Amino acid sequence: MTTELTKLWHIDSINLFEGISFEDKKKIEQLTSTRKLNKGEYVFFPDDSSGDIYFLASGRIKLGKHSSNGKENIKAIIYEGEMFGELSLLEKNPSSKREDFAMAMDEDSIVCTISQDNMQMLLKEHPVLNEKVMKQVTKRLKRTEKRMESLMFKDARTRLVDFIKELAADLGKPVGHEILVKHKLTHQEIASITAISRQKVTTLLNELKNEDKIHLERKSLLIRDLSDLK
Template identity: 40%
Template sequence: MMSNEASYWYLENIDVTGILCPQKIRRGDLEAHFHRCYKRGEYIYLPDEMSDRVFFLTDGRVKIGTYGDSGKEITKAILGKGDVFGELSLIGEDHRRDFAYTMEEATVCVVNVDEMKLLMRDHTSLGLFIMKIMGSRVLEMEKRLESLVFKDSRTRIIEYLLESAEKKGRRVGFETEVRKFITHQEIANLTATSRQTVTTLLNDLRDRNILTFDRRRLLIRDMDKLKGETLPVS
């Protein structure tokens, strides 16, 4: 995993898994706290459902999104192992405003709101972790809004590729590999562009040997060249 300024929680000494593991809950209340497995393509929750639980993703990938007035799907985030979602229920959200959908088989630790608040009271590190999650997501949404307003579609797509490499990539020699590369449509949903635009750009970058990709991974051959693609043409 590559390091960056916005380091993830698991790079810090916060044992969230240990805190949330059912076997380590003194109360032993599995109704308030349990693990559940979901098959690929299942909804964990939908808009307008009761917002009374928080979810900790222990394995797999989950997409968080919503639907526009026209019914178009809008992807807000794609989460992986170690991420928390549904956290707005902790600050007064009564009903879900978005959906959570499994992109592959996933295992989720489910904690009801009352239990989570008790855990946050007993474990200062957990409260800090949740605060950082909320803050980072507000900043991320602000960044995406600014990008939508001030940058063209090509730049938004390239910046998404760079961000994925910086957050999820690993060095392979002089190249950078991102495993579990998402579909062109998902990239389009995340960057407010079209699938055709994403496909055209990726094919162009591949033809110029800046990167290559398939359904399983993205391989950036030259990070500096890819970064250069975001610079204005003089």
């Protein structure tokens, strides 16, 4: 059973609640439930009710859809500290349905859940939270729009480079003049995100490596010069 202290630690790890007082975090803890998931376990499915909002305290979650032939298309990767399922806040309709699935990518992923009604109450009580949520929603919608444009108008290499730059923005750590990205993604997962075949992803990554644009390690890469990555 999750203890109150453990739940508070989970709340403290969520980006949205940075700067919130300890007393307010205790109130938020009372409004949330916590769930531990195994790798491959679903948080929600398409057509599930969208009446809840989720926060990832630990691990990674992928959001996506399955095509009619069963092919997985990953729309976004959610990392520790991030919120997801927040688009239902814009609809303000707890009876609306999910369009995507959400699945744990790591063992012992920890998800905190809050109802849409309680989340709306928090946003009214804390305007700073409302501002943060709107910024995140806007950022995610812009990224989705940019990725759709990329799929329509850009070749495979450009799409892959754009995705590597996204990873650098989200996960990159400076190492001198280079950027280290520990992403833990398989080539198949990268393929599902960029709409490129797994074989083509491998070929393009090796091309970038041979051109000394990147250095590849297992589940990580080193970008030599971000401005020269193209």
